[in-house]
Amino acid sequence: MLRIALGVIAGLFAWVVVWFGSEKILSAMWPEFGTHQAAFQDAIEHGGPFTADSNILLIHIVLASIVSAIAGFMSAIVSGENKRAPLILGLLLLALGLLKAGMSWPYVPVWYHVLFTAVLLPLTVGAGKLKSSARY
Numbered sequence: 001m002l003r004i005a006l007g008v009i010a011g012l013f014a015w016v017v018v019w020f021g022s023e024k025i026l027s028a029m030w031p032e033f034g035t036h037q038a039a040f041q042d043a044i045e046h047g048g049p050f051t052a053d054s055n056i057l058l059i060h061i062v063l064a065s066i067v068s069a070i071a072g073f074m075s076a077i078v079s080g081e082n083k084r085a086p087l088i089l090g091l092l093l094l095a096l097g098l099l100k101a102g103m104s105w106p107y108v109p110v111w112y113h114v115l116f117t118a119v120l121l122p123l124t125v126g127a128g129k130l131k132s133s134a135r136y
Contacts (some may be wrong), residue, residue, distance in 0.1 A: 004088070007079025011089040011124070015071035022063055033059070043107050052108045061112070065119045068093060072124035076131035086128025090121040 027034030036056045043050035071093070072086040079085035097117040105113065 003079045004081070004085045007075040007077075007081075007085030008089045008092065010078040011071040011075030011085065012092060014074040015067055015089075015093060018067045018070055019063070022067070026059070032056075040104070040107065044103060050107045052112070054109075057108060057112045061115050061119065064097075064116055065123050068120050068123040069127035072127035073130060075124070076128040082128045082131040086125045089128075090124035093120040093124055 023037060027037055032053075033056055036053055039050055040052070042048070068090075071089060075085045075089045076082040094117060097120045101113040101117055
């Protein structure tokens with residue numbers, strides 16, 4: 001049970017580090033991305049107008065897919081098993097994704113909320129299952 005908890009914690013930590021790290025890298029390499037992120041953050045914190053860029057939203061969905069897969073795989077490696085820890089992590093990420101959707105609902109289109117939250121659980125669990133076939 002402890003290894004499963006450690007796997008979930010490691011997967012969540014990996015998700016957060018890779019997500020925010022990749023956002024910082026994208027913001028540094030692509031100033032429009034950084035400007036969009038800053039405007040979104042300002043709208044969430046202070047209200048006010050915000051126009052979402054569909055291309056950047058699509059990049060976020062791709063990024064969420066990649067990061068969720070990395071987190072699920074990491075969770076399976078640390079826990080030593082490939083079923084429960086990635087599932088619990090996926091459910092936790094789904095809950096956090098729904099919280100994010102609730103906070104940002106008026107600022108981005110519904111399709112973004114649906115796709116972003118839809119990739120979290122299956123990619124986390126699916127990547128966790130890859131652990132049994134991986135050679136490292």
